[in-house]
Amino acid sequence: MxxxxxxxxxxxxxxxxxxxxxxxxxxxxxxxxxxxxxxxxxxxxxxxxxxxxxxxxxxxxxxxxxxxxxxxxxxxxxxxxxxxxxxxxxxxxxxxxxxxxxxxxxxxxxxxxxxxxxxxxxxxxxxxxxxxxxxxxxxxxxxxxxxxxxxxxxxxxxxxxxxxxxxxxxxxxxxxxxxxxxxxxxSLPAVCPDPASLLADTDSRWRHWSGRVREAGPWTEAVRRSAITLKALTHGPTGGIVAAPTTSLPEGIGGVRNWDYRFCWLRDATLTLLALLQAGYTEDAQAWRDWLLRAVMGSPSQIQIMYGIGGERRLREWQPDWLPGYEGSSPVRIGNGAHDQLQLDVYGELLDALHQAHSHGLPMSEAAWDLQRALIDHLATIWREPDEGIWETRDGRRCFTYSKVMAWAALDRAVRGIEAFGLDGPLDRWRALRREIHEDICRKGYDSSIGSFVGSYGSRELDASLLLLPAVGFLPAEDPRILGTIAAVERDLMRDGLVRRYRPERVDDGLPGDEGVFLACSFWLADAYAMTGRRSEALALFERLLALRNDVGLLSEEYDPRVGRMLGNFPQAFSHVALINTAYALSRPDGPPNPGRPAADAVPAPR
Missing domain, CATH: 2.70.98.10 (Beta-galactosidase; Chain A, domain 5)
Known part of the structure; x- marks a missing residue:
């Protein structure tokens, strides 16, 4: 075993x-x-x-x-x-x-x-x-x-x-x-005649790279270890960053929620870019940005939620039936069948990442802007459609609120690109569509009876991705609807002080069984606390999350607080990206939790 x-x-x-x-x-x-x-x-x-x-x-x-x-x-x-x-x-x-x-x-x-x-x-x-x-x-x-x-x-x-x-x-x-x-x-690979020098060179190269990390107050060493982990999950020749180096480590021991994470997700685009930029690794951020552009180039209607590390698109899922799975968690899966899902949030993640890169001084070509315009034009025709959502449910499509928010974010970043950088585009038309999407979300994605945004239109179930609404600039953090959403997440999605992404027993996601708390979502709650003035709670939650790292500073995707065990693929890039971003947010008491992301425009709540 x-x-x-x-x-x-x-x-x-x-x-x-x-x-x-x-x-x-x-x-x-x-x-x-x-x-x-x-x-x-x-x-x-x-x-x-x-x-x-x-x-x-x-x-x-x-x-x-x-x-x-x-x-x-x-x-x-x-x-x-x-x-x-x-x-x-x-x-x-x-x-x-x-x-x-x-x-x-x-x-x-x-x-x-x-x-x-x-x-x-x-x-x-x-x-x-x-x-x-x-x-x-x-x-x-x-x-x-x-x-x-x-x-x-x-x-x-x-x-x-x-x-x-x-x-x-x-x-x-x-x-x-x-x-x-x-x-x-x-022929036979060459063997190094001087292993001691090979070891010293490996040591030196890592120290040289990690020594450039920006200070993050008392959490600098935690950030350094997470940055090293993120670098290790980067495919150097292409710049793609895998979600994890493993497949099929279960989200619940003995369960079927076992996925191959050795691919690159557009979902991670902006948060990963911001983590690299904040940590001081501009070259790595640019390599990631360039990978994103190459991966999605082609027909906007064929954009995928994930790609192979070289930008490969066929990620066929199959099961090696000779492997019994981690502690009997089967099936083991190679490849990922979710690669051909429709997820509207990836348009916003991609456009946001490209906007952040430009805002931080990374050069952008005319061809890159032409691609973004084409993506927006396609999004304008499909944004009302239901999709599978950020968590890749396999039981049919719904109008997920976060997906609509990120469709709004795509339009918002395109508008801001024209306003800030003088880029060419139909400014008035995109402003009008941005406003239309925003109004649609506030009307259909918010439930006044529970005082919270909901996971999908017509549902009363919560989704931890809603914690990102103020971070992406959809509404100000002090808006009553945001405060109500944070409170609802605390009531409905918390387990032993940590955050589940949703409640599988109440949301039919097409898969049996339970799962642990989702560590990235718990970092998002710490960010939300910081944005809403609850700094002491943000610090307490962040320190608790740091304590969940193993003895060498690594985090998995999920955690089971009932038995004190890590769950999911390991180590998980998304968890370490979230750690880096939260550390920098909390190391600047008077600064914004997500530097570089646009502030939200005040929008009145519905009466």
Whole structure:
């Protein structure tokens, strides 16, 4: 059985990622890209589906771990009765091919260690053919198009379709294990002759990047760790940012809410851009903006809610039935069938992100504005239609209030682009449509009997996305309708002081079972508190959310406060983006919670 979700740490090289447990086992790794087939898939099954463990033979060994400051280099210290060793794990930058470096160093006494490797390609399905390397210092494993080599300083033995070793490490001694991936039709990947320099270079590059983070008051280190995580989830060659490096970690243990998050969502566009800009990473923000533009280029009627990391559009969902799922949570899903849904909110997210980028000084081409105009023209013809909404429900379309708000936001940012930058466009027509959408939302998306905006037209159910209405500038934070919505969320969506995105038992979303609280939504509530003058409550909620991070500063998508467990894919970019934005909001007591987003124009409440 895999460890608890929070017992894993992230390794990454900005093209792929691995999860390593506090027990020294790498249970998840996709090579050569985030969305490639996993060669270690024990996370969603058993060790027989692929893992690589290096740990003391002594099963009673104690462990502690941390990242080196400002890096994604992980150190796990094992202590036994005989001594102490440190296992140092990293994924070096891709100057050549994908690789893993694992260094075992003796700190005290002598510790007997064991290595247990089960390579399984294609999500644990394909057992490779394993041979010894020509120099005798390791193995080569091949199955179809995939090849992995392991260079080892100790003798390796094959047993029951696994590769194993037992060795002793003395104080001051270091042993380096290098694993490399390459296409099977090419020659063997090169092994670094100086692993110590490779480790030092990896360390230095991360420190150089993370050292540029902007101060965020008492939360600077929390922001730095979240920024490093966000960087690790960025596909360096394209600039796309995956929602998470994993698939099918459940929103409820044993349930069916298991999704593949190794893709890039337009939903995350603006909040991600603002997080990068606030943290001082303009180049990364521009790379993300450029990815957004490339991904959506084409017919406006074919815009998707998510894309592959290169902008791929066919994300067919299928189920590897040989994987039982994390703690029996099935089905496991590869690909994401929601990619072809209609979500009107993505128009607003995209136009808002492009407007924020321009407002922060990122250059915008004429072609980019032409694309935005075409998107607005198409949105003008479909904004009244029902859609699947921000949470990608699978039980049919509805007129989700947040979707309509973001359609309004798309028009608002287009209007502001003309007003602020002198861009060319039908200003009067877009102003009129912006006003029409706003009036429609205030009339149909607000329920005066409960004093709150509602999740969808004609419903009385709440949706945590409504907390973003003042942040996107739809209404001022002090508007009674906004205050009433915050109060309604507190009454209806709170569980143990944290926020659910909606109540599955009362909203037919087409899926059985429950889910945990949604961490990004809880950060949004902290932002709403700050915007409405409830700073002490904002601080208390933010500190509680910080305390939910695991021992190496990582957050999942959701959390179950009843049993104190992380849920959902891990680590989750959306959670870390929200952490960064809230930290900067609270570090400026007199400043706006979302710098760069336009202030709302006062609109009278309906009588």
């Amino acid at each position: 895999p460890l608890r979700i929070e017992d894993y740490a992230l390794l990454g090289d900005t093209q792929s990622a691995a999860l390593v447990g506090r027990n020294g086992s790498i249970d998840w790794l996709c090579w050569p890209r985030f969305d490639s087939g996993a060669c270690f898939a024990a996370l969603l099954g058993t060790p027989e589906h692929g893992c690589w463990r290096i740990a003391p033979v002594d099963g009673a060994a104690r462990s502690r771990r941390c990242y080196r400051d400002g890096t994604l280099v992980l150190e796990t210290v094992f202590e036994t009765a005989e001594g102490e060793v440190v296992l140092i794990d990293c994924m070096p930058p891709r100057d050549s091919g994908p690789s893993l470096l694992r260094r075992v160093t003796g700190l005290r006494g002598r510790v007997t260690m064991e290595l247990d490797l089960a390579l399984r390609f294609d999500y644990g399905r394909n057992i490779p053919w394993v041979t010894r390397l020509p120099d005798g210092h390791g193995i080569r494993a091949i199955a179809g198009p995939d090849m992995v080599i392991l260079h080892s300083p100790v003798p390796l033995e094959g047993h029951a379709l696994r590769t194993q070793a037992r060795f002793t490490v003395a104080e001051g001694q270091s042993l380096d294990f290098q694993m490399h991936y390459g296409p099977s039709h090419l």
